[in-house]
Ligand code: TXA
């Protein structure tokens with residue numbers, strides 16, 4: 001499918017706001033009628049029309065990463081996502097809602113006589129008789145008159161605290177469902193999230209249907225955090241990319257399952273385990289994913305409960321060598337023997353050889369060479385390779401260029417260096433962008449200074465890095 005791909009910038013003027021419904025602050029997303037936002041609004045209307053009428057997905061920003069959206073009620077449109085990304089069909093998609101009103105509509109079974117519920121019925125045959133593996137039920141009704149809230153009570157404190165935001169909750173998919181069966185890949189649950197982006201919320205509301213959306217990268221690549229990243233991967237495969245600037249969180253949402261006891265985190269992300277555990281009912285939340293780092297080699301993850309966690313992921317073209325924070329505690333750079341080994345790889349020891357370093361907390365020098373050695377000298381900065389910027393000119397981080405020399409001063413390799421700083425949020429925000437930037441500058445190997453992960457957001461950073469790495473130093 002060869003298609004021309006356009007990037008359309010959407011201004012950050014107010015596009016809408018939440019309106020309380022029944023005392024609930026996330027009741028309904030109300031679209032603003034401010035005439036100043038009309039250009040952006042026109043572009044969003046066009047995108048919503050695409051979503052309603054075409055089967056080619058539309059890329060849009062969220063606070064975590066850019067998503068690739070289709071109307072979650074239309075089978076053909078959802079299939080368009082899998083086709084554009086080259087994504088395996090057994091990996092379910094997250095359903096993005098604009099407000100709780102919309103979410104509740106999709107927790108009710110489809111009524112074939114009623115087509116005013118945002119469900120178009122096209123190709124929707126999701127009548128699986130499977131039931132959710134739920135050991136919890138929806139909120140019980142306090143009075144026999146009032147129908148029970150279809151949102152399970154366990155999620156109430158999470159919704160109050162983290163929505164809109166980087167948290168995906170698993171919900172029972174009703175039978176028959178209004179969602180196209182391709183969204184859930186045969187599972188009895190669906191993952192739902194309300195993104196913290198007025199642009200995304202307005203697009204969903206204009207489309208008047210939840211949007212099924214995975215990250216808008218080509219399958220296996222690092223997730224995109226700018227519109228240009230999306231273009232690099234999906235050029236010619238989609239028609240429209242809405243550009244809302246760089247994502248503020250930079251790693252994907254945390255996926256949680258509150259339908260089982262104890263509740264579980266299936267994928268670490270923008271909301272940390274510590275934050276989750278501080279919510280009523282979530283004190284005993286467990287980690288139900290496993291990173292492949294245990295013995296210093298890459299090992300397969302055993303039976304992941306979020307199907308997407310088993311795939312190769314987040315990988316740039318270059319080889320990634322990850323240094324765990326515990327590796328040679330106190331070491332302030334890449335071990336000399338690692339540099340030497342890379343230089344001995346085929347084509348390694350020529351001046352054309354290019355390597356990348358991503359520094360965080362421990363590595364303080366450009367290139368991060370630890371100590372130097374008899375045969376290698378500290379890399380020297382030869383140039384500021386410039387700022388990595390978005391189309392809108394916003395600076396993401398600086399890229400420096402250095403040169404690694406042998407003891408006689410002979411150049412051995414060029415080093416492209418990025419410092420993400422020592423703040424976890426800043427590291428998360430810049431991580432995928434840094435991997436992509438070094439790929440763009442054609443490095444062969446990227447050495448990354450890992451950070452220690454406990455129950456904070458560093459867990460998401462290290463989970464992505466462990467998946468991206470070909471080698472892990474522990
Ligand atoms: O931040 C995000 O979550 C981004 C933005 C665009 O919202 N989306 C995203 O989607 O990362 P994706 O498709 O790249 O990852 C979705 C993850 C996968 O690991 C998938 O297996 C899991 O969520 N997932 C979705 N529905 C599920 C379900 N019903 N049961 C278990 N895991 C599910």
Ligand code: MG
Nearest residue numbers: 214215216223
């Ligand atoms: Mg993804």
